[in-house]
Amino acid sequence: MTNHDAGHGASNEIVTHEPGALPDRFQDPGHPDHHARLGDNDPKANKKAELQVVALFGISVIATLGFLVAYFALPPGDTPESMLRSNLALGLGLALSLLGIGFAAVHWAKALMNDHEKSEDRHVQRSSDENREAAVNVLKEGAADSAIGRRGVLQGAMISALALFPLAIIVPFVGNIGDDWNVSKFRHTMWKKGTKLATDPSGRPIKAADVTIGSVFHVIPEDLHEAEHPLDEKAKAVVLLVRLDPADLTEAEDRKGWSYDGIVAYSKICTHVGCPVALYEQQTHHLLCPCHQSTFDVADGAKVVFGPAKRPLPQLPITVDDEGYLIAQSDFTEPVGPSYWERLAR
Amino acid sequence: MTTTATPTPVEKLAAGTADYLDQRTGVGTFVKTFARKIFPDHWSFLLGEIALFSFITILISGVFLTIFFVPSMTEVHYEGPWAAMNGVEMSEAFASTLRLSFEVRGGLLMRQIHHWAALIFMAAIVTHMMRVFFTGAFRKPREVNWVVGFTLLILGLAAGFSGYSLPDDVLSGNGLRITDGVVRAIPIIGSYTSYFIFGGEFPGQDLIPRLFTVHILLVPGIILALIGLHLFFVVLHKHTQYPGSGRSDKIVVGYPLFPIYVAKAGGYFFTVFGVIALMAATMSINPVWNYGPYDPSPISAGAQPDWYMLFLEGSLRLMPGFTEVVIGHYTLSLNVLIPAMVVPGILFTLLAAYPFIEAFVTGDKREHHVLDRPRNRPFRTAFGVSLLTAFFILILAGSNDLIATHFHMSLNDITWAFRVLIFFGPWFAFWVTKRICLGLQRKDRELVLHGHETGRIVRFANGEYIEVHKPLDAHERWLRVQHEAIRPLEIEPAEDSRGVRRKGYGLDRLRQRISQTFYEDRVEPVTPAELAASHSHGEHDAIEPTTEHAPAELTGAVGGGQHLVDPQDETTADGRNR
Structure with missing residues (x-):
């Protein structure tokens, strides 16, 4: 190993040469001198470092015992406070137990173990030419032993067999994993002619008279809980109901009959990627999806006014029954929720 | 030493065990090769270790959690110590999450350790990757290991996402809803892919059990295997090292695995685990009991997924x-x-x-x-x-x-x-x-050529003021001149001596163009000749500013470009990159 002084000498040498005689690049001055630590020369500092390591291990032992005491003495209990206390006591015990060991080991290594750097040669990854040649020969020998090159039919049979056998695993896997693969279920929801609009989650039917101007209702079909898979149905059928001043409402010609006295119902599933569009701003009549901020104008056919959604929220045609309860006129007239490839295909 | 003295019982036992193992496995050769293997030392090499150790923490806490978590979407009504949720309809997955948080002693701690460790795992992977990228550690022969590491990043995302969704709370449920929306957007096969994932319509009955298998078996299995491969490559290639005097592509400089890195890395594992435990003790994470079970209707504003x-x-x-x-x-x-x-x-x-x-x-x-x-x-x-x-x-x-x-x-x-x-x-x-x-490269050149400013002002007899500069010592200088400035590729001309257009010129031309984009702007390191020229100039000034030179020096001094180098007063080797 070269040391600091040798490097110094080399630098002086460079300065005294004529520029033309100098090398193109500087030379590596070699490994610098080792800097002694405090404990390397001073036995007292060395002993002190050792005691520190011992103390750190000691802290760990005490913390583990503390953890065990906390485990038995502080059950989580029934209140948030007792749960918090239990978690804090156990966590601090565990943390100190681990950190004691960690700090002790690192301090030991840094302060007490030999800190002279060593070096080792590197070797290129590439095999030597002889080894490469030998490898090729070994493969050639093996290929010759199997005579694979001359047996074309066997080759074909083997490849066919290997290519086909995974079907025995893949076909049942794919066949079953997507249930019945009937993706046309996306098109329909539980809503049908006469289904009462009920509040979510209580399931209480809503009377038109109870909906005041400016109020919002989160709505489910009244018979949702009778469905085979209520959550699956709910994921498609949730509706947001708003009553506007009929003067504020802009309605398309073909949808004039879909609202009732300023009450409009729209699918709550965002047409972007399907979050529930739940934030209604009364002043602007805007509905905001909290996931990606698509904004829909409830007063104007729930058209998109901002954000990543393209299509308006589908509207549920509603009316009232004889008793004054809000009911659906039919299912949604288009698939609810995010777009998908065959959404408009017949 | 111990061979000549009488062996103690412990030594006898150790020797006996070693002999038993070696006769059956030949472990001696392995120990001889690897026990004192040299690894370079630098704080930034610890970033990858944080990733490894947080993963081990994830495995330990994860095994604990699997014992108490029930991966089922069957609807139940909660009865338990968390009063706010009593009687609420929820999946067994959510109910068991509440149970393991509130009724299993230490369960909440383990859950929080698991989640914090997952966030730290991803952060450590990203910062480790940044270190590898910015220092060029991915260059030959380590390109394959870069790809292994990249795959681990993607698998880390998959592990995090699948685990995050398991408690079946309203927040993660909406994350899955977004996933469903994204998957459906795929042309042609989107709807079918959605059915493939959810086992039918969203949310279905199958997702939580499927995610559970992905989260505790499939992904961690592959991650473990790839971590093994990743570390195997590190040993095979030997670790990279930062530039500095005495270090080259031919040798590796550092400390031996045993005992230095056994102690340092072992200690570091406990430290990483300990810090995560401290976070889990003091900082609440993903309090699903406040969010409630998944229901397709409610949503909270301002909700954020995990950072990655x-x-x-x-x-x-x-x-x-x-x-x-x-x-x-x-x-x-x-x-x-x-x-x-x-x-x-x-x-x-x-x-x-x-x-x-x-x-x-x-x-x-x-x-x-x-x-x-x-x-x-x-x-x-x-x-x-x-x-x-x-x-x-x-x-x-x-x-x-x-x-x-x-x-x-x-x-x-x-x-x-x-x-x-x-x-x-x-x-x-x-x-x-x-x-x-x-700019930093020019600063390096400036330092090598003219040394450090000392703040010591010298006044010459002729009234000229000059600041004394300290030249760099050989070690600091080496750090700033050791690199090669890579120049754009030179290519063969389009036509050979007989005017025939050669094959492959188009590709070469493209390669040269990109190469120019990469390397056209560059600052070359100082050569010994440049330094010698600068020194002879400086020393000349230092020895005797003659009257002949005085006018030129004066203008130089006015411009602030004049200085004096004191070759006897070198800086210490503090600039060395450790």
């Missing part, structure tokens, strides 16, 4: 909706496809492919074991920073609602600002970073 998913969220938020198009009867949702698949696709492809692109345009076939200082590779550093800038802009865009509420700004304006920034930010970051790198 935020960039996707931001990407989705920025995309304007008009890009959804209908072709014939078929819907192509570019407003979802571009942000959720194309954007991350570009980011990740560039990241994975960068070592190969750089090797292609550099035309360098040598092995590299000494790391680059980021300033010495301005294009690479600037490129990396611009990728990170794009990533962070998307992360911020994923928090645009929180920015709006905290700073009382218009959400729409913020979104528009980010829409513009995502195009210009990375370019700007690239330009600034490259300038900074070139």
Whole structure:
């Protein structure tokens, strides 16, 4: 190993040469001198470092015992406070137990173990030419032993067999994993002619008279809980109901009959990627999806006014029954929720 | 020493065990080769260790959790100590999460350790990857290991996402709903892919058990195998080292595995685990009992996914909706496809492919074991920073609602600002970073040629004031001149001596053009000749400023370019990169 002084000498040498005689690049001055630590020369500092390591291990032992005491003495209990206390006591015990060991080991290594750097040669990854040649020969020998090159039919049979056998695993896997693969279920929801609009989650039917101007209702079909898979149905059928001043409402010609006295119902599933569009701003009549901020104008056919959604929220045609309860006129007239490839295909 | 003395019982036992093992496994050869293997030391090498140790922490806490978690979507009514949820209908997955949090002693601690460790695991992977990228540790022979590491990053995302969704709370449920929406946007097979994942319509009955298998078996199994491969490559290639005197591509300088790294890395594992335990003890994470079980109707405003998913969220938020198009009867949702698949696709492809692109345009076939200082590779550093800038802009865009509420700004304006920034930010970051790198290289040249400023002012007899500069010592100088400035590729001309156009010229020309983009702007390291020229000039001044030179020196002094180098007073080797 070269040391600091040798490097110094080399630098002086460079300065005294004529520029033309100098090398193109500087030379590596070699490994610098080792800097002694405090404990390397001073036995007292060395002993002190050792005691520190011992103390750190000691802290760990005490913390583990503390953890065990906390485990038995502080059950989580029934209140948030007792749960918090239990978690804090156990966590601090565990943390100190681990950190004691960690700090002790690192301090030991840094302060007490030999800190002279060593070096080792590197070797290129590439095999030597002889080894490469030998490898090729070994493969050639093996290929010759199997005579694979001359047996074309066997080759074909083997490849066919290997290519086909995974079907025995893949076909049942794919066949079953997507249930019945009937993706046309996306098109329909539980809503049908006469289904009462009920509040979510209580399931209480809503009377038109109870909906005041400016109020919002989160709505489910009244018979949702009778469905085979209520959550699956709910994921498609949730509706947001708003009553506007009929003067504020802009309605398309073909949808004039879909609202009732300023009450409009729209699918709550965002047409972007399907979050529930739940934030209604009364002043602007805007509905905001909290996931990606698509904004829909409830007063104007729930058209998109901002954000990543393209299509308006589908509207549920509603009316009232004889008793004054809000009911659906039919299912949604288009698939609810995010777009998908065959959404408009017949 | 011990061979001559009488062996103690412990030594006898150890020798006996070693003999037993060696006769059956030949472990002695292995120990001889690896026990004192040399590893270089640097704080930035610990980033990868944090990833490894947080993963072990995840495994330990994860095994604990699997014992008490029930991966089922069967609906139950909760009865337990958490009063707010009593009687609420929820899946068994959610109910068992509450039980293991509140009734299993230490369960909440383990759950919080698991989640914090997962966040730290991903953060450590990303920062470790940044270290590897900016120092050029991915160069030959380590390109394959870069790809292994990249795959681990993707698997880490998969592990995090699948685990995050398991408690079946309303927040993660909406995350799955978004996943469903994104999957459906895939052309032609989107609806079927959604059925494939959910076992029918969203949310279905199958998802939690499926995610559980993915989360505790499939993904961690592959991660473990790839971590093994990753570390095998580290041992095979021997670790890279930072430049410095006495270090080259031919040797590795550092400390032996046993005992230094056994103690340091072992201690570091306990430290990482300990810090995570401290976080879990004091900081609540993902309190699902406040969110409630999944229900497709409710949602909370200001909800954020775990940090490593935020960039996707931001990407989705920025995309304007008009890009959804209908072709014939078929819907192509570019407003979802571009942000959720194309954007991350570009980011990740560039990241994975960068070592190969750089090797292609550099035309360098040598092995590299000494790391680059980021300033010495301005294009690479600037490129990396611009990728990170794009990533962070998307992360911020994923928090645009929180920015709006905290700073009382218009959400729409913020979104528009980010829409513009995502195009210009990375370019700007690239330009600034490259300038900074070139500036730092010039600073290095300046230091090597003229030394450190000392603040000591000397007045000559003729009235001229001069600041004394200390020349660098050989070690510090070496650090600043050891690198090669890579020059753009030279290629063979298009036509040979007989005027025949040669094959492959087109590809070579492309390669040269990209190479020029990479390496046209560069600052070459100081050569011994340049230093000698500068020193002879300085020493001349120092020895005797003659009257003949005085006018020239005076003008120099006015311009501030004049200085005096004191060759006897070198700096210490503190500039060495350790």
